[in-house]
Amino acid sequence: MTRDEIRSTLLGCLVAVAPEIDGEEIEDDADLREELDLDSMDVLRWVQGIHKALGVEIPEEDYGQIVSLEDAVSYVTARL
Amino acid sequence: MERGIDISRLSGSGPGGAIQASDVLSVKAHPASAAVSPAERMQRAIAAAMTRANDEIPHYYVEQSIDMGNAIAWLRETNASVSVSERLVSGVLVLRAVALALRKHKSLNATWQGPEPVPSAEIHVGLAVSLRGGGLVAPALRNTDQGSLGELMVRMTDLVGRARAGALRSSEMTSATITLTSLGERGVESVTPIIFPPQVAIVGCGATVERPWVVEGKVVPRPIMRVTLGADHRVSNGHQGSRFLTALDRLLQEPEKL
Numbered sequence: 001m002t003r004d005e006i007r008s009t010l011l012g013c014l015v016a017v018a019p020e021i022d023g024e025e026i027e028d029d030a031d032l033r034e035e036l037d038l039d040s041m042d043v044l045r046w047v048q049g050i051h052k053a054l055g056v057e058i059p060e061e062d063y064g065q066i067v068s069l070e071d072a073v074s075y076v077t078a079r080l
Numbered sequence: 081m082e083r084g085i086d087i088s089r090l091s092g093s094g095p096g097g098a099i100q101a102s103d104v105l106s107v108k109a110h111p112a113s114a115a116v117s118p119a120e121r122m123q124r125a126i127a128a129a130m131t132r133a134n135d136e137i138p139h140y141y142v143e144q145s146i147d148m149g150n151a152i153a154w155l156r157e158t159n160a161s162v163s164v165s166e167r168l169v170s171g172v173l174v175l176r177a178v179a180l181a182l183r184k185h186k187s188l189n190a191t192w193q194g195p196e197p198v199p200s201a202e203i204h205v206g207l208a209v210s211l212r213g214g215g216l217v218a219p220a221l222r223n224t225d226q227g228s229l230g231e232l233m234v235r236m237t238d239l240v241g242r243a244r245a246g247a248l249r250s251s252e253m254t255s256a257t258i259t260l261t262s263l264g265e266r267g268v269e270s271v272t273p274i275i276f277p278p279q280v281a282i283v284g285c286g287a288t289v290e291r292p293w294v295v296e297g298k299v300v301p302r303p304i305m306r307v308t309l310g311a312d313h314r315v316s317n318g319h320q321g322s323r324f325l326t327a328l329d330r331l332l333q334e335p336e337k338l
Contacts, residue, residue, distance in 0.1 A: 019245060020212050037212050039265045040169045041240055051164045060159050060167070 001080060006054070007073045013049035014069070017042050028070040056080065122215040133274050137192075138313040141272060144325040146332055148288045148303045154335040170288070171262060172233045174305075176338045177331040178260055178283055179203045179224035185324040187316040188281040188309075189257045197280055197315040206256025206276065207236065209243040218276055219248050220256035229338055264288060270306040280312040281321075283328075 001009075007028075014032075015023045021036055032038055038046075047058045050072075056079045058066070066072045116124075151173050159167045182189040182203050190197040203225045206218040219239055224232065242248055258279055263271050264287035271284030286306040293302035307328065309321045331338065 018212065037210075041171065041237060044167055044169055045237065045241070048164050048167075057164050060156065 001054075003073060003077055006076055006080070007069065009053050010050060010069065010072050010076065013053055014046055016049055017045045026069055028073075029068050031067050032069065033067075050076065054080065119211075119214040122211075122217075126216055129277060130274050133277050137275050137277065137280075139275065139310050140313045140318055140321065141308055141310050142318055142321040142325055143270065143306060143308045144322075144329055145291075146305050146307055146329045147293060148305045148332065151332050151335045152288070152303055166230060168229060168233050172229060172236055173332065173335055173338055174262070174285060175205055175207065175221070175224060175236065175260055176229060176232055177328050178258070179205050180331055180338065181324055181327040182258065183225060184327060185320060187320055188311055188324055190280050190315060191257065191278040192280055192312060192315065193278060197312075200257040202257070204255050204257045206259040206279070207239065208259055208261035208273075209240050211244060217243050217248065217253065218256060218259045218261070219243055219252040220254075222252075222255065258282065261285070264305065271308055273308065273310050275310055275312060280315040282310045284308040284310065 011023045011026065014026070014036075015021055018036060018038070026032075026036070030036075033043070036042075043063060047063075051057050054076060056076050058075065062075070066075055148170070151170060155168060155170055155173065182205075186199050187197075189203055190199045192198075202223055204220040204222045205224040206220045208216060208218045210216050219242075221232070221235055221239055227235075239248075239252070256276070256279060259273070259276050259282045261271060261273050261282065262285040264285050266287075268286055269289065270286040273282045273284040275282045284307070286308075288303045288305040290301045291304040292299050293304060294300075295302070307325060309325055311321050
């Protein structure tokens with residue numbers, strides 16, 4: 001998968017968790033929890049969606065590494 | 081409002097800003113509800129309910145700082161040993177602990193109907209869910225004290241998802257016997273919540289933050305969560321409220337039993 005394809009998949013998983021979010025308006029370096037008002041349950045549902053879509057399991061202790069969409073893309077890309 | 085004009089939004093041209101007939105007549109009339117969005121409608125309903133609660137319910141508050149160290153450690157260990165689809169969040173532990181504490185403190189699990197409270201035989205904790213577009217709902221998780229933690233987590237995830245998608249059932253909006261509101265993830269340290277009528281109590285949780293804590297005579301950093309109980313003084317008193325919070329604290333020290 002290309003980096004763009006991974007980004008698109010992760011964004012799709014995120015919008016599935018928070019359908020009221022306009023995916024096109026999310027900036028790659030924005031703090032997702034802060035900008036999108038995500039809580040721990042949203043993050044867990046996103047992580048579950050990523051696992052289902054791409055087979056990448058993100059352990060809880062790594063949540064801190066994923067602040068922005070860009071972080072998530074880099075994290076997943078390194079593990080595919 | 082006969083002409084659909086909200087007089088509180090008018091600027092008066094009379095002495096001292098007094099509103100005169102000409103001020104009203106100069107405004108183009110429109111139906112009062114025409115420009116009201118669903119979010120505004122919800123906010124108005126919340127405002128009406130909270131104003132009523134504040135006016136009619138003699139609230140009292142008791143607060144407890146709870147060491148969440150055991151709960152967090154248990155959660156970390158549990159989540160590391162299960163698949164990603166079975167992970168839990170700390171909120172589900174608090175939710176279950178509130179429900180179990182209510183089994184012994186029934187005066188807080190009731191509704192106010194007319195001149196007296198009616199105890200509820202079942203425990204349906206309402207979960208306050210903020211909506212990203214604005215607004216707040218508190219649907220009930222029925223029989224919150226029953227089933228496994230994993231099952232409760234699945235139900236809670238489903239309920240929150242449907243709340244945010246606007247797909248709640250009307251029965252879920254009216255059957256809560258107490259409400260749990262948590263603003264900890266928004267960074268605040270404590271919450272002083274207002275009861276949702278006709279309920280007679282509400283539990284508010286703040287953020288879990290590292291604080292100096294005395295353990296066996298030594299000061300050590302521990303993750304502390306401040307929990308506030310707001311309750312109706314017509315139905316219970318501070319002594320009962322304190323016993324409930326103490327029970328909640330004990331339950332959260334043994335998360336494996338939740």
